[in-house]
Amino acid sequence: MLSLVALAIGAFAATNIDNLFVLLAFVAEAHGSKRRVIVGQYAGSLALIAVAIGLAEMLRSLPHGYVGVLGVLPIAVGLAKAWARFGPRRASEADSADASRLAQAGSSWWTVAGVAIANGSDNIAVYVPLYAGHSRIDCVTISLVFVAMIGIWCAGAVWLVNHPLLGAPIRRYGTALLPLVLLVIGVSVIMQNDTLRVLFGI
Template identity: 40%
Template sequence: MTALVALAVGLFVTTNLDDLFMLVAFFSDARVRPRQIVAGQLAGLAALYAASVVFSLLSLVVAPAWIGLLGVLPIAIGLHAFARRQRGDDSDDDDAAPDADRAGGRANVLVVAATTIANGGDNLGIYTPVFATRSGVEIAAIGVVFAAMTMAWVGAAFWLTRHPTIGPPIQRHGRRVAPFVLVALGAWILHDAGSFALLASWLRAA
């Protein structure tokens, strides 16, 4: 069991290091509640875990380039946030109507989850063959470790943004930097997954 836990921790760390930067960017945005980030991150990684289990059972692997196309989402979100700041429409007003707040909360959860999934092409590619050689009990145990590591990841990002020394600069400048982080993350996802080549082939065929 110790070896299995070590394997699960290693799998999670190697495939989710870049998620820390994403989480810090979200925690720096006052409009996104911590509970929404937690829910979105858990939902996104749960979807990747479930997809990997299904693909391992069916002996199928989704090409990372197709998953990487979701990288356009953080780019769009970043550009939208930048446009809001340019218009001066990026207030921290917390006095919104309850219905609007609930709707915005659901949207924030979906944004975090979708960004996590978009950044998960390597997760699918690595988890699927590992799960294909494991029993159902072992796959379930790995899932439990992944859930615990997800909470640790969220906690680490939250700690970075709230640290008494480095937290204030992150909070002060993070919101201005967050749109650029999201655009850069989206571009990196598209490049790393090979999605740019996929898009180029579509353009050539058009």
């Protein structure tokens, strides 16, 4: 159980590091009224979770070992994140500019939800194999962890707005660890489903 909870926390954190800084911008812009930002973040994140669960259910008809092939998705996302983090700086600068532009679009709840969904391709790529590779009871636990993490993310954003100096080290070390966390999740999905044995007899 603890390992499953840790895996779910890692999956959420790894796919929402970038969204945290967009959320910070929304919270800072909201000033005294942050309820709409929190509602919007929950709405967008829950929509992504629902889509991931739906896709995972569609994939349960695949033979057991073949579901693990989906572990390639978080691995690919992790490699892409590593390239963006450690490769040419133009890519990360462009991402930061896009995030800032989106954050400045407004602070209504549906704007926040829309940004969370638009920025959720990584979430879908990681959540789908995670859900598909576990039993439905485990998926309930994963979903509860995700819901709790959304609240922690919102609370963390509110707290960090009041302590802006802490944002810099989080951005620096969080994005550096992100690719590694995604790679671990991808390998975990592949190993838990005996995919190597099914495909290659290993």
